[in-house]
Amino acid sequence: MRDEFNPFCLHQLFEDFDQWTEAFKTWNLTANQLSQGKFKGELAIAQFGCLQLIYASANQAMQIVGDKPPNTLTFGTLLTSQDQELIAHNQRLNQKVLFGLDPTRETYIINQKLCRVGIVVVSTNVFHQYTDLMKYKSFNDTFFHKNIVHIDPNKLSNFKTYLQQLFYLLQTNPTWLQQLQTQKLIVEDCLPLLIDTLRFDQDFFDSGIPKLGRYQMIKEVEDFMIANIDQPLTLKDLYTAVKTSPRTLSYGVHDLFGMSPMEYLKIKRLNGVRRTLKTCDPNQTTISGIATHWGFWSMGHFSRDYKQLFGELPSETLKKTWEGES
Template structure:
C-alpha cells in the first residue's frame, strides 16, 4: 500500500512524494493543473495510474513486471507517457466525452490494437465510451493525449474548417505516414520534457492556452484530411483578411494573441490566413504573432521593478512554453538574452 512520505508547499503549488509516486499539483481552487510520476511493479497497479479511465491490465508474458508512468493534466488535456516491460492485455474505456491519440516511442515485438497490427509508425485513437482492446508488445513506451473531444473538434472547425470527429468515425489506427508519426512523437516528447522540467509554468492561463492549441494543431496535422478542392482567396480578399487581422492585433496589443484567435475572430481557416499573410506581408502569421509576443515579453522585462520577476514566468504569461526555443528566438530578435534584458531593467532611468 502506498504511504505518504513528505509534503512540501511553494507558493500556490505543492510537491508530494508518495512511496513510488510523485505528484505536483496546483493548490488553487480551480486546480489549474496536476503532474504525477510513478514507478510500478504490477500490471494491475499500473492500470490504475491513468486518472479517470476505467482499465484492467492482464500480464501475458512471464517475468517481473516493471512500469513507468508520467501524466500532466491541465484544462481540457491529459498528456501522458507510459512504459511497460511485459506484454499486457489492456481493456477498458477513457473518460466520457474524450478523444485519445497515442504514438509509440519504442516497441519490442508485435502488438495488436483493436484488431490491427501496431508498429512504431502507428498512430492510434480511441473515443470516450468505446472499448479498448490492446495487446501490447513485450516492451512498449507510448506517448498519448486524451482531450475533450468537443473542444478539439471546435478548434478544428474554427482553425482548419475540418470536422475531425466525422473524419475519425470508425477509425482506431490512423493511416499516417512514418514522417507524420515521427513528427507527432517528437512534438509530444518535447512537450513532456518541457512540462517535466518546469511544471509550474502551467499556472499561467496564456501558457496553457498556447500549449493546448499547439497540441491540437499537432494532432490535427497527424490526421490526413479528406481530399477536396478548396478555392484560394483572391488578392483583394487576402488584403482584407490581413487588414482585419492587424486591426484586431492593434486592439489587443497587450495580449498573447494566437493564430486560433485570429481564425475565430475573422472566421477564416488557418490556410486562408497563411495565404493572406504570405501574399500581403511576405511573412507567415505564426512568425508575425511570435514577433508581437516577443515584443510583449521584452516590454514586461523592461518594466520589471525588481529581480523577483522570473523570465520563465513572464515568458509563460505570453504563451511561450518551450523555454530554450523562446530564449533563442528572443536573442535572435533583440540581440540579447531575456535574462540580460531583465538584469539591465534596474539600471534604466525612466
C-alpha cells in the same frame, strides 16, 4: 457536458501493474501481465483544461482493457525506436499510425515487452472547435470509427518529437507545466499540430493494416473462461463453447497473445489469484484456497508458475498485502 480535466501532473515509477493502471485516474482500466518477470512501469500524466497528455511504459507484455474518459477523443502512438508492435482490438499496429480514435470502443490493447506509448486525450467539444477554426471538415463519425489512421511519416515524426519534448519536461520540470500560461501555450500548440497531423492525404488514410479477424471469437472465449474460471476446462471446452475448430481457436489466441489457449487461460487465472491475494484478509484466507477457487489443483505447479510470471511467490504477494495494512 464536462470540457475540462481537473489539473494535475504525475510522474511515477511502478513495480505493481495494478497500481500502474489505477494511476491513469480518469480511465477505468484492468491489466493482465502476459510475460514472465517482475513488472516495472513508468507513467507521466499532465492534464489541464481540455487536454490530457500521457506517457506510459511497461517492461512486460500486458493485456489492458477498460473505458476511455467520457466526452473525449483519444489519440495514441508508439514511441519505441524499434519495430515494436501493439494489437488494438483486431488490428496489429506499428510505428506509423495513431490509434484509439473511436470514442465508442473500449480500450483493448495487447503490447509486447518494453513498450512505450504516448497518448493525447482531448475534450470532444474543444477538438471540434479547433477543427472549425482551422476549416477542416473531414473529422466526422466515419473518420473516428476507423479507430486507427495511417499518418504521413514526416508529420507523425514531428508530432512524436513534440510529444517527447513535453514528456521530458513533465518528468524533469513538472512545476513549469503547472503554470497557467504554460498550459495555455501547450493547448494552443498541441491541438493545431495534432489536427494538422491527422489531416490526411488519401494515400495515407487507408493503411491496409492487417486485421487479425478473430477479435469477437476471443472476446467470447474470455467471457466463457471468466464464467467457468474455477472449473478444470479443456481445449475442447473452449472451442466447443464458441462453436469453432481447435485450429481456428489456437491460431486466433496465438495471433493476439502469442501463446496457446490453455496457456492464456492459465495466465488469466494467475492474474486473478494475484488480484485476490492483494485484496484479501490474510488472517481469513489461505493461498491454497484462493488458488483452488481460480482452478489450480496442484499447489507445487501453481507456485512455480506464479513465480515465473510475477517474479515472486504467492506468499510474498500476500505478505505485501499484510504489511500494507499494518
